[in-house]
Amino acid sequence: MxxxxxxxxxxxxxxxxIAKASRILYMTPQxxxxxxxxxxxxxxxxxxxxxxxxxxxxxxxxxxxxxxDKDIExxxxxxKDILHIEQRQRKVVDLLSxxxxxxxxxxxxxxxxxxxx
Numbered sequence: 001m002x003x004x005x006x007x008x009x010x011x012x013x014x015x016x017x018i019a020k021a022s023r024i025l026y027m028t029p030q031x032x033x034x035x036x037x038x039x040x041x042x043x044x045x046x047x048x049x050x051x052x053x054x055x056x057x058x059x060x061x062x063x064x065x066x067x068x069d070k071d072i073e074x075x076x077x078x079x080k081d082i083l084h085i086e087q088r089q090r091k092v093v094d095l096l097s098x099x100x101x102x103x104x105x106x107x108x109x110x111x112x113x114x115x116x117x
Contacts, residue, residue: 001042003075006068008035009047013065016054039064 011021012032022029040047047061057065086092092103 001039003072005035005039006072008032009039009068010065010072012036012048012055013057013061016056018055 008021008025008027011024012018015021015024018029018032018036021027022032025032036048043060043064045060046058047064048055049058087103
């Protein structure tokens, strides 16, 4: 299981449909079904009940979703924190402008001070 699998699981749970999730994620329904089967095998339980109206989370699926959402959030927070560390070490400051975010490198006088991100 990896972060991509958790994002797929989250999207299916939110949309309650493999077809809708496949359109959102630009994946085939078969690929999404395989991820669900692999997650269920790894967890040793059914995460969804399947019926004509779509996919519904089981009790185990609802619990798994709580942890998946937290893991997804933590993943992006770690990526953001590491980016800030790397920018500070390279003395890169992001400058927000009307044209977007512009990274400035080697900003004079920025040694020892926190970068603006």
